[in-house]
Amino acid sequence: MTAAKQSITELYELIKERQIQPSPGSYTDYLFTKGLDKMLKKVGEESTEVIVAAKNPDDAAFVLEVADLTYHILVLMVERGITLDQIEEELASREGKMSRLKERNSINKY
Numbered sequence: 001m002t003a004a005k006q007s008i009t010e011l012y013e014l015i016k017e018r019q020i021q022p023s024p025g026s027y028t029d030y031l032f033t034k035g036l037d038k039m040l041k042k043v044g045e046e047s048t049e050v051i052v053a054a055k056n057p058d059d060a061a062f063v064l065e066v067a068d069l070t071y072h073i074l075v076l077m078v079e080r081g082i083t084l085d086q087i088e089e090e091l092a093s094r095e096g097k098m099s100r101l102k103e104r105n106s107i108n109k110y
């Protein structure tokens with residue numbers, strides 16, 4: 001049996017929905033109500049938890065913390081009005097740049 005998956009795009013869209021249409025009892029709704037400072041605090045806490053979990057051989061605990069951080073980053077992105085497309089475009093713009101930089105560095109080394 002294959003494990004159920006939720007794509008990052010699906011989660012982002014659901015978070016956007018929560019921002020437009022608050023849902024009682026929703027943690028996402030709670031974060032939007034609390035606002036930017038609360039979200040930043042959560043991103044800080046979750047980042048620390050990722051760092052701690054990365055030092056531990058328990059893969060499941062590490063995956064859990066990365067998922068928590070991913071969720072909180074997505075909430076922050078929605079709050080700031082940043083789309084997944086913008087991140088993908090930024091990453092794509094690095095592809096050529098990074099390989100040119102690596103090429104230049106390896107030429108300079110010799």
Ligand SMILES: N=c1c2ncn([C@@H]3O[C@H](COP(=O)(O)OP(=O)(O)OP(=O)(O)O)[C@@H](O)[C@H]3O)c2ncn1[C@@H]1O[C@H](COP(=O)(O)O)[C@@H](O)[C@H]1O
Pocket residue numbers: 011014015018023025026027028029067068071
């Ligand atoms: N992926 C997540 C997700 N990851 C983490 N969390 C919540 O993040 C919180 C982090 O836990 P902590 O112990 O650090 O925080 P806490 O003590 O509960 O809360 P604070 O007082 O610190 O704010 C937990 O309450 C988790 O439930 C999430 N809450 C919701 N989602 C997804 O978001 C979508 C919308 O969910 P609702 O907001 O519940 O509608 C759904 O797909 C959910 O699965």
